[in-house]
Amino acid sequence: MDLFHNLAIGFATAAQPANLLYAFFGCLLGTLIGVLPGLGPLATIAMLLPITYALQPDAALIMLAGIYYGAQYGGSTTAIVVNLPGESSSVVTTIDGYQMAKQGRAGVALATAAIGSFFAGCVATLALAALAGPLTATALLFGPKEFFALMVLGLILASVLSSGPFIEGIGMVVLGMLLSLVGTDLSSGSQRFAFGIPQLFDGLDFVPLAMGIFGFAEIVKNLEQDDKLSLVTQKITNLFPTRDDVRRMVPAMLRGTALGTLLGVLPGGGAVLSSFASYTLEKKLSRYPEQFGKGAIEGVAGPESANNAGAQTSFIPLLTLGVPSNVVMALMVGAMNIHNIHPGPEVMTKNPTLFWGLIASMWVGNLMLLILNLPLVGLWVKLLTIPYRYLFPAIMVFCSIGVYSINSGTFEVYEAAVFCVFGYVLIKLQLPAAPLLLGLVLGPAIEENFRRAMVLSRGDATVLLTSPLSASLLAAAAIAIILIMLPTIRARREEALQE
């Protein structure tokens, strides 16, 4: 079996003591930072990027994947214990998880989240391994116009799924793409929007931009609102679910995993969409719908399995097609580029140990999180009691050093400061920043594929609609836009995406 052969290569890489250690540290640091309020996976990864610079590419990626899952898991912990979602994919966990905690069942809720995530992680790892081969083969069928259509679809879906009005999401995507054009035009070699500043010739770096918007500007916002954390103070004693809990959580985990695995693959999908969809599904199917919102265990088991499965399978489009499906994946592209790996169909063939090692270490990471988190929950909760006035300067320090060490230059530091101001404007105007970053990352590839497609068709844009593959991708994008315009769906979307 090819699949098992490949997984064996992967586990051989992932199980090297050094790599195990990096996976462990990644999970530990990811959870540590992810638990802190106001820091989602994106800011966490951006902050911890510099510590991976010195590593070998495979070790660095393994560590980053660990950080990602750790951050994801840290978010769920705070969602349950203090009713504060560390990131948007654990928003739904707060609904029933926090209620469980208030009823003295925080331990059970945390254990449910951990077991659900682990189970989902196992399934998603297998799905990723099984789908990677065929999808990479599909990538070979993709010409410039198909890639163009796929990326347009991804960006449209990302705007549909962002908070706030759809049209503003589109505006942010386009603005991000325009910002991505700063620097050298690869086809002609001429400089665009660089205004003679040599540091801009290579384009706007993704990391300072992300840190400015998601790190610094977010801090300014957090300082404005002095909300008190509603910490559940009682000791977390019992971790073990009762027999009745198990009976109710297992089917929810299975459904959540299936849903998350599917939705994660979609461009624009991923953890957030999966968790919302799973919660809705569980509430619909449950025999006790009246318990939802009052501590129903399915409301934790389903979404937590779904977001982990989605988080994992959202690597599929990135690793096989080179198209990041959400902002975290976009940041992963940035991280990989630093190590001179360009995600896409070639990674699997050219660098199989790295590719399969990464996949295997995702599973290893999930296992570590399970072992790491349950005993350490008490410690994570303690972290939350650190006053924010000591915490945010620490975030500033790590982000600043991180930004500096991208190029060992202060230009990136100033860039981050500028985007801090810009990010603050976005927060005040309630414009979503995620579509902007996705546009920024996909912009150059979209332009290149668009130009190539037009060269091949001699400037005939209708070719995008006559090729069956690109036509169906664009049709899917059009359907998404039409659906979002329908008043009923619009109302439900606003309800679901409300923070």
Added chain:
Amino acid sequence: MKGLAIRNHRAFASGVLFLAFAIFFFVTALQYPAGTAARMGPGYFPRLLAIVLAAVGLIVILGAMKPTAEAQGLRQWDLKGLAWIAGSVILFGALLFPLGLVGALFVLVMVSSRASPEFTWTGALANAVVLTALCLAVFVYGLGLQLPVWPSLLN
């Protein structure tokens, strides 16, 4: 024209932001040759995107002035907090080489701490000492990142 009052100030400002960026990018892109659709120059795609962004901006602006638009004001701005945070980052960049990491981090922590309404001198000082020591241990001695550690005068 009673119907044309700005009802949603937030959306209106967002639309103006989009429009301003669109105009900026379009005008700048006019310097670059556009070429034809079959042989695009460096100016073609930026112009196309700028036109799309301008259209989005206009739709958002008009939407904010529709009589049916949701009435929404602009949020309160806290420019002081923003100035302390952004300013501390700029200072870090400016002081890293003259003062070294030790000095620059110290300034960064002290200045950014001022953004908090709960600022105290002793708390910020203690935090600065701890964080500077931690960063030296982790980044300079632990990870071996190339950073200027001490003020350049001492070298």
